[in-house]
Amino acid sequence: MRLLLDEMLSPVIAAHLRDEGHDVIAVAESRNWRQSPDDEIFALAQRESRTVVTKNIQDFRPLGFSAIERGDQHAGLVLISNRRFPAHDPHVTGKLISSLRRLLETRDDLTNSEFWLT
Numbered sequence: 001m002r003l004l005l006d007e008m009l010s011p012v013i014a015a016h017l018r019d020e021g022h023d024v025i026a027v028a029e030s031r032n033w034r035q036s037p038d039d040e041i042f043a044l045a046q047r048e049s050r051t052v053v054t055k056n057i058q059d060f061r062p063l064g065f066s067a068i069e070r071g072d073q074h075a076g077l078v079l080i081s082n083r084r085f086p087a088h089d090p091h092v093t094g095k096l097i098s099s100l101r102r103l104l105e106t107r108d109d110l111t112n113s114e115f116w117l118t
Contacts, residue, residue: 001108003078003100004045006054007034008087016097022104025050039063042074051076051110053100053117055085061114068112076110078103080117 005014005026014026027033027041036044038059045052046067054060057079067074078100085092085099099117107115 001104001110002048002050002075003104004041004048004050004052006041006052006056006060007036008055009053009080009096010093012093013096013100017100017104020101022101024100042067046072046074049075051078053078053080055080055082064112064114073112076112077114078110078117079114084118 002023003017003025005011005024005028007027009026009028011026011029014024014029017024027036033041033044038056042052042060042063052060054077060077061079064074064077080096085096089095096117103115103117
C-alpha cells in the first residue's frame with residue numbers, strides 16, 4: 001500500500017516510514033501541494049494509487065463516497081481521530097508512526113474503503 005499524508009501530518013512521519021522501506025509521501029513535503037484544495041489532493045492520490053491519511057474526515061469522506069457513487073475507484077482513506085491522536089500530545093508523531101507501520105504491515109489494500117487508525 002502506498003500512502004499520501006495530508007497536509008496537517010508531519011513529513012517526519014513519511015520520512016521515518018520511508019526509512020523502513022514503505023512508500024509514503026506527505027503533502028507538506030512539496031511546495032506545489034501545500035494549501036491545495038482537498039479535492040486536488042484526493043485526485044493526486046488517485047492518480048498515484050495512494051491511500052490518503054488524514055484528520056480531515058469531514059472533507060475526505062464525502063470525496064471517497066462521491067468517487068464510488070460515480071463508479072470510480074479510490075485507493076482508500078485512513079482516518080485519524082483527533083481524540084485518539086490530539087495535536088497537543090508531544091508523543092503524537094511517534095504514535096502515528098507506530099499505528100501506520102502496523103497498518104502497512106498488516107494490510108495490502110484499502111480500495112474503496114476506510115480504515116480508522118487506532
